[in-house]
Amino acid sequence: MLGQLGLLHEQGRRLWLSKEGQRAKGLNSEKARRELAQALLTGGYLHSQVRRVIEACTIDEAGNAQARVSTLRHAAPQVLGLLRAWPGAVGASIVVIPSTLYTDLDTPWSLIPLPTPDEGAKKAIGSRGEAYSYHLLRQGSTPSAIRWVALDDDALGYDIEDRTLGLTRIEVKASHQDEVRFFLTENEHRVAHADPSTYVVHFWGHINLRKQPDAEYLALRKLGYPVVFQNLAAHLDDERLVAVPTRYRVTESTPAPVSTS
Known part of the structure; x- marks a missing residue:
C-alpha cells in the first residue's frame, strides 16, 4: 500500500x-x-x-x-x-x-476502485465510466438526489439513479475506443423497455487506464463525453442505435413424458 x-x-x-x-x-x-x-x-x-x-x-x-x-x-x-x-x-x-x-x-478519483491483479481492463474501464458519470451528475442542482445504486445491487439493470425530477435510471457504458459500441445484458434490455422514458445511457469513449483520472475526466468532458442517449428503447426501435444479438441461451429440451399405458 x-x-x-x-x-x-x-x-x-x-x-x-x-x-x-x-x-x-x-x-x-x-x-x-x-x-x-x-x-x-x-x-x-x-x-x-x-x-x-x-x-x-x-x-x-x-x-x-x-x-x-x-x-x-x-x-x-x-x-x-x-x-x-x-x-x-x-x-x-x-x-x-x-x-x-x-x-x-x-471527485471521480476518490470513487474509482484500485484495480486488482486478476481484474481485466474492461472492468477497470467500466468503473471509471461509472465514476465519471456519477461525479458529473452530482454537479447538478441536487447532489443528494444522485445514487450510485449498482455498487449495492448489481441486478437492477442500471448503475445510477437520479431522483432530481422523478426517477431517471442511468446505465453507464465505457470503452477505450471512440466508436459508440457497447453491450446490453438481457436484464438491461428488459429494464430499458419496461419504462423507456426514464432509462438513459451514458457512453464514455477514449478511456485510457494509463492516464490519471482527474486529468482524463476534464479532457473527456472537453471532447463532449459522455454521449447521452435519452430513452434508449426509442433509439433502438427507430434504429438510431442498432442492436445485434451476439449469443443464444441453449438448454437441454425437456424430454417427453414416458407413457405407462
Missing part, C-alpha cells in the same frame, strides 16, 4: 523511502497522520465507503460537509476512523468534514 501511495520504492527484497516518503517522515506526527489519511481517502482504497459518506452528507454555506456519527459508523467505519486525523472533525454526534477535504472526496 505504501508503494501505491508513492511513499515507498521496492526492488526485489529491497525497500526504501521515496522522495515523498522522506518528506512525510520529516513531518510532525499529527500532520503526517493527516496526510496519510487524506491519501487513503482520495486514492480509491476506500472508494465504496467514501461514496456512502458523500451521499450521507449535507453541505453548509461554507462548503463544509456534515453527517451523523451513527450513520458513518455503520456505513463507513474506516473512513470515520481516518477523519479523526482532522482535529474537531468527529464530534459526539456530528461529523464535520472541512470543505477542502470534502472537495477532494467528492
Whole structure:
C-alpha cells in the first residue's frame, strides 16, 4: 500500500523511502497522520465507503460537509476512523468534514476502485465510466438526489439513479475506443423497455487506464463525453442505435413424458 501511495520504492527484497516518503517522515506526527489519511481517502482504497459518506452528507454555506456519527459508523467505519486525523472533525454526534477535504472526496478519483491483479481492463474501464458519470451528475442542482445504486445491487439493470425530477435510471457504458459500441445484458434490455422514458445511457469513449483520472475526466468532458442517449428503447426501435444479438441461451429440451399405458 505504501508503494501505491508513492511513499515507498521496492526492488526485489529491497525497500526504501521515496522522495515523498522522506518528506512525510520529516513531518510532525499529527500532520503526517493527516496526510496519510487524506491519501487513503482520495486514492480509491476506500472508494465504496467514501461514496456512502458523500451521499450521507449535507453541505453548509461554507462548503463544509456534515453527517451523523451513527450513520458513518455503520456505513463507513474506516473512513470515520481516518477523519479523526482532522482535529474537531468527529464530534459526539456530528461529523464535520472541512470543505477542502470534502472537495477532494467528492471527485471521480476518490470513487474509482484500485484495480486488482486478476481484474481485466474492461472492468477497470467500466468503473471509471461509472465514476465519471456519477461525479458529473452530482454537479447538478441536487447532489443528494444522485445514487450510485449498482455498487449495492448489481441486478437492477442500471448503475445510477437520479431522483432530481422523478426517477431517471442511468446505465453507464465505457470503452477505450471512440466508436459508440457497447453491450446490453438481457436484464438491461428488459429494464430499458419496461419504462423507456426514464432509462438513459451514458457512453464514455477514449478511456485510457494509463492516464490519471482527474486529468482524463476534464479532457473527456472537453471532447463532449459522455454521449447521452435519452430513452434508449426509442433509439433502438427507430434504429438510431442498432442492436445485434451476439449469443443464444441453449438448454437441454425437456424430454417427453414416458407413457405407462
